[in-house]
Amino acid sequence: MKKAAILVSLVLTVSTLLWVTAWSQEDIVVLDASAFENSQRPPSVFVHEEHNEKAEIEDCNACHHVYDDEGKLVEDESSEDQLCSDCHGLDAEGRQPGLMKAFHVNCKGCHLEQKKGPIMCGECHQRG
Ligand code: HEC
Numbered sequence: 780m781k782k783a784a785i786l787v788s789l790v791l792t793v794s795t796l797l798w799v800t801a802w803s804q805e806d807i808v809v810l811d812a813s814a815f816e817n818s819q820r821p822p823s824v825f826v827h828e829e830h831n832e833k834a835e836i837e838d839c840n841a842c843h844h845v846y847d848d849e850g851k852l853v854e855d856e857s858s859e860d861q862l863c864s865d866c867h868g869l870d871a872e873g874r875q876p877g878l879m880k881a882f883h884v885n886c887k888g889c890h891l892e893q894k895k896g897p898i899m900c901g902e903c904h905q906r907g
């Protein structure tokens with residue numbers, strides 16, 4: 780009996796965790812700009828799932844990248860469980876751009892390259 784009760788509570792805990800993770804992932808609509816000390820712009824809109832579907836991006840590490848010690852991109856690994864700010868500080872470190880530049884190069888870089896997606900400040904940093 781006791782074993783069964785433990786098993787049931789374990790299953791419940793795990794499924795709650797899975798549900799919360801799935802929910803928070805789908806929930807990104809606007810990016811979290813709390814890593815910036817004094818934000819000058821409203822945080823950027825970015826509807827994670829919808830954006831990546833519409834833009835037809837298949838590799839998570841097109842954004843959630845991992846580099847090895849020599850600065851080479853590790854093709855089959857992803858840092859999706861980390862925030863950009865976990866690695867990118869506000870200031871650049873060697874070849875690693877500071878946080879604002881990291882976002883701008885990643886986001887605008889691809890939009891410019893593909894000639895699709897916003898490149899004007901107010902299209903990403905929308906008020907309200
Ligand atoms: C493709 C989308 C995009 C465009 C276009 C863009 N940004 Fe950003 N910007 C971001 C993202 C994403 C961040 C990271 C945090 C956030 O959402 O504010 C950011 C961060 C910033 C920050 C640091 C955080 C803050 O609010 O102080 C500033 C300043 C900024 N952008 C200014 C600009 C200016 C000025 C322009 C136009 C020249 C611009 N951005 C265009 C996406 C964009």
Ligand code: HEC
Pocket residue numbers: 804807810811825827831836837838839840841842843859860861862863864
């Ligand atoms: C176009 C860029 C892009 C692509 C492609 C992308 N993501 Fe993201 N993802 C982001 C950004 C930006 C954030 C917010 C990170 C931050 O706030 O520092 C994020 C956040 C997340 C988070 C939440 C992280 C946290 O701890 O809050 C998860 C989970 C995630 N992405 C999973 C994925 C998976 C899985 C894929 C592939 C199927 C994927 N992402 C593809 C840009 C992208």
Ligand code: HEC
Pocket residue numbers: 842843844845846849850851858861862863864865866867874875876880881882884885
């Ligand atoms: C696990 C740590 C880590 C995480 C998480 C991370 N980066 Fe990076 N990033 C790096 C390192 C290291 C470099 C420098 C690579 C080199 O040596 O050239 C880099 C380089 C970059 C560059 C310049 C080179 C390039 O790929 O264009 C951009 C832009 C960038 N990161 C954006 C982002 C964004 C946006 C996120 C979040 C979605 C992010 N990074 C998450 C470690 C990370």
Ligand code: HEC
Pocket residue numbers: 823824825826829830833834835836841842882885886887889890893895896897902903
């Ligand atoms: C690898 C390429 C790529 C990257 C990286 C990328 N985008 Fe996009 N983005 C696109 C494409 C392609 C579109 C146009 C999709 C369409 O409507 O056909 C787009 C469209 C958008 C739009 C318009 C609304 C929408 O959801 O379609 C916004 C806002 C946007 N991107 C914000 C961002 C932000 C913020 C980042 C960085 C965190 C980012 N994008 C990174 C390719 C990219």
